[in-house]
Amino acid sequence: MGLLSDPVRRRALARLVLRLNAPLCVLSYVAGIAWFLALVFPPLTQRTYMSENAMGSTMVEEQFAGGDRARAFARDFAAHRKKSGALPVAWLERTMRSVGLEVYTQSFSRKLPFPDETHERYMVSGTNVYGILRAPRAASTESLVLTVPCGSDSTNSQAVGLLLALAAHFRGQIYWAKDIVFLVTEHDLLGTEAWLEAYHDVNVTGMQSSPLQGRAGAIQAAVALELSSDVVTSLDVAVEGLNGQLPNLDLLNLFQTFCQKGGLLCTLQGKLQPEDWTSLDGPLQGLQTLLLMVLRQASGRPHGSHGLFLRYRVEALTLRGINSFRQYKYDLVAVGKALEGMFRKLNHLLERLHQSFFLYLLPGLSRFVSIGLYMPAVGFLLLVLGLKALELWMQLHEAGMGLEEPGGAPGPSVPLPPSQAMGLALYVLPVLGQHVATQHFPVAEAEAVVLTLLAIYAAGLALPHNTHRPLSYRVVSTQAPDRGWMALKLVALIYLALQLGCIALTNFSLGFLLATTMVPTAALAKPHGPRTLYAALLVLTSPAATLLGSLFLWRELQEAPLSLAEGWQLFLAALAQGVLEHHTYGALLFPLLSLGLYPCWLLFWNVLFWK
């Protein structure tokens, strides 16, 4: 720090930062992107390994042989569901009781803030059924959960069948040390959310539900199962949960070891993992998987009902049976054995899963990047903002020396309240004003919400011309005409850096994605030069445009590219889903964008059109 406390050297350093600012910024940005791309190469990506000693070896003899039973249960369940048109609660209760479980039901209802057009639901009411296998001679202090979310369509019958067959098999064993909860939820994630809230006796999302009659202590881990066919070609595993939370890496390792043991074909993000990491092809394939994971994690939505468990610190993942055109198929016994193995291993746990990583990125099922290695990427990107802010600060400092005029400067704080107000309007008005909108325009509620969102978003762009023009008359100061926007940009840069830093700490993917798009234009924005170009760039990198771009990238990586019209439709649907998920599950992406990043982005827009 001697470097900084010496005024002479400090001045030299300041001059260096000022003169080399642009190249330094470019270098830092490029370094950030390059670092991220390098994450898929072997020194940075490592093999996964099991850290938890209690689950160390796979020496469990799986005895599950209830394939026929599972199929029979599945057929019965599908028939009953077809007959009643909803979850066959009575049949489930009867069947669970007949396999020896302690059975309870829970009814819940929820009025969504506006109709969900993707899932075609508005006033939702349903019933969850769960059976508890009490561990013999234990005191019900810990439990494991196997859950199957059932939607309104007729999928997941085989998953229910397998759940029941596993319950019957598990019930006959004497080695259980933790209770096992077999949970079948209606209305997929809504049911899961209702059950979890009732289990923990909290009300986070305004769900109305009956209290639970039976509990089984602290839930240690959960596995969600989605299966819609009697045979599968592969099992896909989803880890990304609500707000980008991830389960402990050991749970994934556990799944992977049993995949290997049973010779199952397992995929991550629908992609097989490359075998060869030494050549270039392997890492490139890994990069696809990694990008898919980043996009999914950044979206902050729960990708499977496991995602909702993570809030309660229950390590959870979703297994999806995929039935594609591959030749070799596995039957339910193979899947059941993998699940049996996982549950027996989880049964051995002495402590909650905590040994392995909670923050990681996955370029493949057996490869991971730890937090220490991926954080520099976003660090480099944020450094650009820091450098730019430093430059502005120094320029302001030099310009402002001896020119302090009391009350003369406009203060950068002028556009702050209107932008924040815009953000608040964006957050509150669409849902609040949907009825007004439907009365005056020929649109449905969901459409009204999305269109209001877009309208307010666009209205924000018109704001700067109106807000500070009356004020700017006072501002025109011959000595330092640039001081106003520079101060505003300084504030905006620091604000953005803080926000992105905080986001990157909790949800790296979101932070990185936003930083990649927002940082360059934020650094460039100034009221001189090619304004239209800057404006176009700024619009292209605004949070909403980032979302649109991510959708295209997402489908491109999934090898199902979108046309422009499809992309737009998907974008509108994603907006509605984003708002809905905030209200139904407490996803934070919508408030984050509307209350945090959008106002911040408006500040840069203000800088650009500063007069």
Next chain:
Amino acid sequence: MAAAMPLALLVLLLLGPGGWCLAEPPRDSLREELVITPLPSGDVAATFQFRTRWDSELQREGVWINLGRSSVMSSQGSSAPLSTSSTPPTQSLPLPPSNPWVWPMTLTTTFCAMLCCRGRWSAPKTSPPGRSSCPVVPRASLISFHLLQAGLSVLLKADRLFHTSYHSQAVHIRPVCRNARCTSISWELRQTLSVVFDAFITGQGKKDWSLFRMFSRTLTEPCPLASESRVYVDITTYNQDNETLEVHPPPTTTYQDVILGTRKTYAIYDLLDTAMINNSRNLNIQLKWKRPPENEAPPVPFLHAQRYVSGYGLQKGELSTLLYNTHPYRAFPVLLLDTVPWYLRLYVHTLTITSKGKENKPSYIHYQPAQDRLQPHLLEMLIQLPANSVTKVSIQFERALLKWTEYTPDPNHGFYVSPSVLSALVPSMVAAKPVDWEESPLFNSLFPVSDGSNYFVRLYTEPLLVNLPTPDFSMPYNVICLTCTVVAVCYGSFYNLLTRTFHIEEPRTGGLAKRLANLIRRARGVPPL
């Protein structure tokens, strides 16, 4: 690692009635008894009770009660009774451990060691502070017996006891008056073992049972030293129309009594009755259901309770206890005792008790706040439970951050909070008559009757597992320490930089000569040039 095994197999050496069967101590008497109760769910409960009575003055003689290898000295100068039990409390089973006495932690631990119950106390220095409580070990593992076999203890075969769904074990020692004026005292040692056999696992789904099917043994001879050795089988008919079950061999006598408010009929098999065993050389009691009971939920008792931790995150939480009174028209009071470890800092002002949506004011509250590392919170309340209602008692707490040496070796497992204890006089369906303890079967002492219209019940709720904020004790912890140090150093210099004002010094003139001169001047005490 023993702890890693789901069913830790520990060996209990030489504790058991068999020991006395062969030891021939003078002036002792032993009574043994087995009660078999088929439960409506199809499971079968078996309760063994062995009662030994010493007609000697332990106190005056200062004798050690020699229980096999472990010895416990009766507390000197006091005739306080002792008892402990290792019972994982499960609310769905009608087998309340009845231990109405108080006693110190060290003795409990000793007994626990003796019972091999491998108890984990919820914390160091959290002794159960008494009142209506009795120590129950929150997390107990199964034991295995090593017994000298005779009499009823023949049935205690370790590997069969692993197939049970519930077990509870207790030891009680108490003084008994030898005569009406209580001029001399005898000591009574009572050992009980209750197990519930799981119909699903042992019976392969069938509900018929026999001694052989449950224990893989049959009774062959009575204990030669026992003055009483009996098997009771609950043959109460559940519906009045016809007999639903049948026992074989047919019992010679039956016994009727009011247990927990309902009338029960027991078939009695007396092992000392020579005809009982000599006919077939062994006794294998069997029970057949004439009409198997339906697969339905067992009948709900009048009083039951449930307890859980609500909330998420590691900062705050809430302890909730649900008390169910399912009696259709009678309200009754319940004494609720909670001992909560100090590291859950209770907010007493958040204590709420609601029944049927309305606030329920307890008629008596005793609260003793916790002292850090010394004593737990003690909360005792007398609550009136309205008829046919659910009463919710909830209190919020904050999770304390322990000193890092205070965490257990497995801190991420969580910390146990011992069960709440509920004591209540529950209205009975049938009027009971007061009993003569000496004459009635031993198992009656498990269900003490207070008066004709009520019966006494003590229930233990589930123990809870609560996670506290836990530092990462592995390598990253060191990393955090290191990072903190580096950050502290950086912060120090930055702070220094920000709070100091800098003045530009005039450029130094003069070279080595001036500096030398100044050095000399400073040595002389003259201001420098």
